[in-house]
Amino acid sequence: QVQLKESGPGLVQPSRTLSLTCTVSGFSLTSYGVSWVRQPPGKGLEWIAAIWSGGSTDYNSALKSRLSISRDTSKSQVLLKMNSLQTEDTAMYFCARSIITLGYYVMDAWGQGASVTVSS
Amino acid sequence: DTVLTQSPALAVSPGERVTISCRASESVSTGMHWYQQKPGQQPKLLIYGASNLESGVPARFSGSGSGTDFTLTIDPVEADDTATYFCQQSWNELTFGSGTKLEIK
Numbered sequence: 001q002v003q004l005k006e007s008g009p010g011l012v013q014p015s016r017t018l019s020l021t022c023t024v025s026g027f028s029l030t031s032y033g034v035s036w037v038r039q040p041p042g043k044g045l046e047w048i049a050a051i052w053s054g055g056s057t058d059y060n061s062a063l064k065s066r067l068s069i070s071r072d073t074s075k076s077q078v079l080l081k082m083n084s085l086q087t088e089d090t091a092m093y094f095c096a097r098s099i100i101t102l103g104y105y106v107m108d109a110w111g112q113g114a115s116v117t118v119s120s
Numbered sequence: 121d122t123v124l125t126q127s128p129a130l131a132v133s134p135g136e137r138v139t140i141s142c143r144a145s146e147s148v149s150t151g152m153h154w155y156q157q158k159p160g161q162q163p164k165l166l167i168y169g170a171s172n173l174e175s176g177v178p179a180r181f182s183g184s185g186s187g188t189d190f191t192l193t194i195d196p197v198e199a200d201d202t203a204t205y206f207c208q209q210s211w212n213e214l215t216f217g218s219g220t221k222l223e224i225k
Contacts, residue, residue: 037163045155045163045206045216061213062121094162102169104151105210110162 002026004034004095004111011117012085020114022078022095029053029071033098034078035107036069038091046091050098050105051078085118092116122146124207124217131223137195140220142207144188151211152190154183157219158203166205167192199224 008020022034035050049069050058059067068081078095093114096107123145132138142152150170155163165174167183170190182193194201202224207217 044218045208047208047214047216096163102150102172104153104169105214106153106165106168106208107155107163108165108168108174110164112162 002097002109004097004109006093006095006111006114008093008114008116010115011119013120014086014118016085017081017083018085018089018116020080020082020093020095020116022080022111024076024078024095024097027097029073029076029078033100034071035096035098036078036080037094037096037107037110038089039094039113040088040091048082048093049080052098087118090116090118122148122209122212122215124209124215126205126207126217126220128218129221129223131225132197133225134199135196137193138197138222140192140194140205140222142185142190142192142217144190144209146212147187148209148211150186151209152183152185153208153210154181154192155206155208156201156203157206163206194222197222197224 003025005023012018033052036048051069066083071078095111097109125143152170154167157163166177171183184191204219204221206219
């Protein structure tokens, strides 16, 4: 059974760095990619970053300078770091299993999300 | 960025046919996918590659389109389909539409 579970600090002060962990089960990080997607309260979805089965990475160009995505395959974990946090980074952060099918990048399984509030 | 435009909301009665549209600001070929998000839940993949039904998704859901204009159809609609539906393109840097909130009367 494919499962993804996000974990994080909940509350982060402005200008600090956010660290989120996605722990997966039911599949291998060496066979599938994982993406991060966020959703501000009451708003739409924004793709943040992805790490692929071979270890290569992709970033949202608007956020790239603030982001780092990495993985620990021995722990089945994907790590996201975002620095210089502002109040507009307040959102639910989802991780999702990512595959390339028919030549297209889709997210076929999602975690329940981790709520992040940026506030002093 | 490729901007995806969706109508904000629709309301239909159970048993009816509903179409949800998504227009891209530039061609994405058939690189359009659809997700369902119920209140308080994570998104769920419904359709990929414009018209391919994800495994386990009821055949009431279908997708069509290519280039810049895409449609998600639900026929017939059921009460459980109350949700927000997002389109997502992966032809260019990945972006989502703003979502269409579907209400079942």
